[in-house]
Amino acid sequence: MSQPALSSTPRTELRRGRARGVSDRNALYEVLDAGMICHLGVVVDGTPRVIPTAYGRIGDVLYVHGSTGARSLRDAPAQDVCVTVTHLDGIVLGRSVFHHSVNYRCAMIYGTPRLVTDPDEVLAGLRAIIERLAPGQWDAARRPTRKELAATAVVAIPLDEASVKIRQGPPVDEEDDYSLDVWAGVVPVRQVLGEPVPDPLLPPGIPVPRHVAALATTGDLR
Known part of the structure; x- marks a missing residue:
């Protein structure tokens, strides 16, 4: 389905490498939906903190969670924050x-x-957060108790102001350097899910659920 383009703002306007900017909102969704960890930048007591955390997306809202005692989450709703998600796809030589x-x-x-x-x-x-990590796990695991929910803070961040930047392809060298006897190219980088490892305390006879076993067969995380 066609989505409205990302609206450029003074904070999201690309000033370097503008050709790598992508204004398609679907590209934003694709980058977010291919990741599992974001970095939440927030100021606490006048000092910036960048917190790596799991996230989930529902439409145009990003959700993160943590302990109600975490200053980063307690202070976040009172200020603007910056969230980034990055995928390293290759080393360009x-x-x-x-x-x-x-x-x-x-x-x-x-x-x-x-x-x-x-x-x-x-x-x-x-x-949304649990399903981003392991689709099907929400229905397989025990739901949170009232006590656990009371100890958990969930924060919603709108996707109204965002930018996407993508670099793909081979190196772009100086014209005179193409004749050099130096190897150039790209070394691909991939993140791959491995075979599930059972908890040592797992009672015998409990097989790996189909939705968990399927994770190892999905190949590269994209």
Whole structure:
């Protein structure tokens, strides 16, 4: 389905490498849906903190969660934050040191988080996070208790202000350097899921669920 283009703002306008910018909102969804960990940038007591955390997406809302005692989540709803998701796809080796680079897909999101208080949305946000990590796990595992929910903060971040930047392809060298006797090209980088390893405390006879076994057969994380 066609989606509205990403709206450029002073904070999301690309000033370098503008040709690598992508304004298609579907590209934003693809970068987010291919990842499992984001980095949440927030200021706590005047000092910036960048927190790696799992996330989930429902439509144009990104959900993150953590302990209600975490200052990063307690302080986030009172300020603008920056969230990034980056995928490293390749090491780009040029004929000159200057033109070495990496192939990547990156999304950067700005916004004011909202502390989720509606019980149904809390569960929906948590489900989105768990399902991003392991599709099918939400229905297989025990649901959170009231005590566990009371200790968990869920924060919603709108995807209204975001940018996407992507680099693909071979190195771009100086014209005179193409005649150099130096190898140039790309070394692909891939993240691959391995075979499930059972918990040592797992009672005997419990097989690996089909949805978990399927993770190892999905190949590269894209």
